[in-house]
Amino acid sequence: MDELLAWRKEFPILGHTTYMISHSLGAMPARTRQRMAEYTDMWASRGIRAWEEGWWEMPVTVGNLVGRIIGAGEGEVILQQNVSICQWVVCSCFDWQARRNKLVTDGLNFPSNNYIHHGLERNGARVVTVPSEDGFTLPVERILETIDEETALVSVSHVAFRSSYVQDVGRIAQRAREVGAMVCADLYQSAGTLPVDVRALGVEFATGGSVKWLCGGPGAGYLYVRRDLWDKVTPSATGWMAHESPFGFEGGPIRYTSDMFRFLNGTPNIPAMYAARSGYEIVGEIGVSAIREKSVRQTQRLIELALEAGFRVNSCRNPAQRGGTVVIDVPDGRAVTQELARREILVDYRPQAGIRVAPHFYTTDDEIEHTVREIRSIAK
Ligand SMILES: Cc1ncc(COP(=O)(O)O)c(C=O)c1O
Numbered sequence: 001m002d003e004l005l006a007w008r009k010e011f012p013i014l015g016h017t018t019y020m021i022s023h024s025l026g027a028m029p030a031r032t033r034q035r036m037a038e039y040t041d042m043w044a045s046r047g048i049r050a051w052e053e054g055w056w057e058m059p060v061t062v063g064n065l066v067g068r069i070i071g072a073g074e075g076e077v078i079l080q081q082n083v084s085i086c087q088w089v090v091c092s093c094f095d096w097q098a099r100r101n102k103l104v105t106d107g108l109n110f111p112s113n114n115y116i117h118h119g120l121e122r123n124g125a126r127v128v129t130v131p132s133e134d135g136f137t138l139p140v141e142r143i144l145e146t147i148d149e150e151t152a153l154v155s156v157s158h159v160a161f162r163s164s165y166v167q168d169v170g171r172i173a174q175r176a177r178e179v180g181a182m183v184c185a186d187l188y189q190s191a192g193t194l195p196v197d198v199r200a201l202g203v204e205f206a207t208g209g210s211v212k213w214l215c216g217g218p219g220a221g222y223l224y225v226r227r228d229l230w231d232k233v234t235p236s237a238t239g240w241m242a243h244e245s246p247f248g249f250e251g252g253p254i255r256y257t258s259d260m261f262r263f264l265n266g267t268p269n270i271p272a273m274y275a276a277r278s279g280y281e282i283v284g285e286i287g288v289s290a291i292r293e294k295s296v297r298q299t300q301r302l303i304e305l306a307l308e309a310g311f312r313v314n315s316c317r318n319p320a321q322r323g324g325t326v327v328i329d330v331p332d333g334r335a336v337t338q339e340l341a342r343r344e345i346l347v348d349y350r351p352q353a354g355i356r357v358a359p360h361f362y363t364t365d366d367e368i369e370h371t372v373r374e375i376r377s378i379a380k
Helices: 003-010 031-055 058-070 083-091 111-123 140-144 169-179 270-286 288-308 333-342 365-379
Strands: 077-080 102-106 126-130 151-157 182-186 205-209 221-225 326-329 348-350 354-357
Touching: 003 270, 003 288, 031 058, 031 270, 058 077, 058 205, 058 221, 058 270, 077 083, 077 270, 083 111, 083 151, 083 182, 083 205, 083 221, 102 111, 111 126, 111 151, 140 169, 151 169, 169 182, 270 288, 288 326, 288 365, 333 348, 333 354, 333 365
Parallel strands: 102 126, 102 151, 151 182, 182 205
Antiparallel strands: 077 221, 205 221, 326 354, 348 354
C-alpha cells in the first residue's frame, strides 16, 4: 500500500496525464488556485496596506517554509525570482580583484550558473571548471584537489540536472573550510526529492527554486546564507530592500540592514510567492525522507525496465549517487519525447544525455511501467 498516492487527488493534471517531468515543472497543487485568489483578494481589498499586512515580509515568511525542507534556521532563507539572481547575489559578495580570486565549479553545473561565473572574469575572477569525463558523473576527489588557498568560492550543483548525479557536497565544504574558501551549493535538483540539510553539509550559501520537485511554479527562487555570515558578507548586487532604513529613501551608498534582507534587492515577486507556498507546504507535510524512499524504489524500477528494453541508462545504478531522475538514452530521443507528449506522457529530452524521466511522490507504479512500455513501442 503506497500511502503517498493519497496526494494524487491534490494534483488535477494527474487525472489525465502521466506526469513524469517533476525535475522540470512539478505538477500544480489544486490549492494553488485558491492561493492565487488570496493574492488578488488581498490586493483588491487592502490595496497598498497589503505591504505592511504581510507582503513586505513574504520573502522571509515564505522562505521559512523552504528553510524547514533544507535544514536551515528560521529567517535564513529568502525568496528571490530565480536561481540565476541568487547565484549572482552570492558571487557579488566577493572581491574578485583580491589575491584569493579563484572560483572552482563543476562541469555538471547548470549553464546559467556558468554564465554568471564567467561574467566575473572581467572583475578579475579566475574560473576553474572541473570537467566531467563522461558528461554524467564527477568523482569528488577531482574537485577536492582543485580547491586551494587561492580559492574564494566553490560553486557546485548538488544533483546534476543532466544526469541526476549526486555530488558529495559535504566533503567539498570540509575541504573548502580547511583552506578558508566558501561553498555555494545549487540545490535545485535535490531539495524536495533528496533529503538536504544545509547545516550538516556545512555550506555557506545555497540556492534553489520552486519550479521542480517543490511543485511551487515559476518565479520563486530561494537563497540560504548561514546566519553567522550576515555581518561578514556584503553583496554588491543589491537594492533598496537591503537598506537598513528603506523608507528613508536615502541616496548615496547603501547602509546594509543586518538581517537576511541584506541579500534582497528590489520589489519581490509577490504572486509567485503565493503560488509557491502550497507546494512547499505539501512537501514539508509529507517529509522528504518518505519521498526519497519511494523515489529510490521507483527510479530503480525504471532503470531495470529501461535496461530490459535494451536502452542505455545515463544515471547511476547506485541509488546513493542518483537523484530523482533517470536518464534513458533512446535513439531519436527528441522525437520520441514529442510522441510521448502526444500520448499524454510528459518527459523531456536533453542533448548528450537522453530522455529524462522522473517519478515523484504522486506517481503510481503502473505509470512507471506504462512510460517505458510506450517509449519502447515508439522507439521500435
Ligand atoms: C540545477 C539547476 N540550477 C539552476 C537552474 C536554473 O534556474 P533559474 O531558471 O531559476 O535561474 C536549473 C533549471 O533547470 C537547474 O536545474
